[in-house]
Amino acid sequence: MSTTVGDLLRIKGAKVETITAAETVLDAIRRMSAKHIGCLAVVTKAGKLSGIVSERDCLWKVIAEGKSPKTNRVKDAMTPLKQMKTVAPGQTVEECMSLMTGRRHRHLPVLVDGKLTGLISIGDVVKFMLDAQQSTIDSLEKYITGTF
Numbered sequence: 223m224s225t226t227v228g229d230l231l232r233i234k235g236a237k238v239e240t241i242t243a244a245e246t247v248l249d250a251i252r253r254m255s256a257k258h259i260g261c262l263a264v265v266t267k268a269g270k271l272s273g274i275v276s277e278r279d280c281l282w283k284v285i286a287e288g289k290s291p292k293t294n295r296v297k298d299a300m301t302p303l304k305q306m307k308t309v310a311p312g313q314t315v316e317e318c319m320s321l322m323t324g325r326r327h328r329h330l331p332v333l334v335d336g337k338l339t340g341l342i343s344i345g346d347v348v349k350f351m352l353d354a355q356q357s358t359i360d361s362l363e364k365y366i367t368g369t370f
């Protein structure tokens with residue numbers, strides 16, 4: 223049976239770091255830096271997902287354009303929800319990998335009935351796949367050497 227997004231969130235945790243569209247890009251950069259993460263979910267005051275803002279958004283749409291992160295708002299840099307892909311907890315890790323590589327998305331918010339319930343990154347998916355491969359190799363080695 224394939225591992226799902228829900229399984230992955232149980233391993234990595236479901237807490238999502240967020241910001242609002244009205245905060246500055248500098249606030250976003252500082253929050254990502256403090257948490258050692260590459261993106262924030264952009265939420266309304268009511269907590270509803272409206273998009274994401276990534277380190278790449280900040281660099282490409284603000285810094286590279288010569289704009290100031292102190293005065294430009296998250297709303298000027300974020301990727302809005304309608305331009306993104308989201309996933310549900312029942313989708314498989316393989317589906318996420320396909321979405322991420324096919325559409326060049328590095329982060330996928332997880333939604334249940336429109337409510338933000340987690341976020342997974344390309345690194346989470348790659349780590350899971352490497353761990354699964356290693357586990358298969360270990361089992362095969364034990365089988366071949368008769369040490370299982």
Ligand SMILES: NC(=O)c1ccc[n+]([C@@H]2O[C@H](COP(=O)([O-])OP(=O)(O)OC[C@H]3O[C@@H](n4cnc5c(N)ncnc54)[C@H](O)[C@@H]3O)[C@@H](O)[C@H]2O)c1
Nearest residue numbers: 237238239258259260261262263341342343344345346349
């Ligand atoms: N060892 C691990 O478990 C692990 C997991 C993921 C990534 N990484 C490594 O970290 C580096 C960068 O990773 P990346 O490119 O996947 O992206 P990233 O730096 O944005 O993500 C790093 C971790 O933070 C989490 N994260 C990111 N934004 C979040 C948010 N807003 N709220 C809650 N959690 C959030 C991700 O799910 C991931 O677990 C890579 O070198 C990658 O290999 C390691």
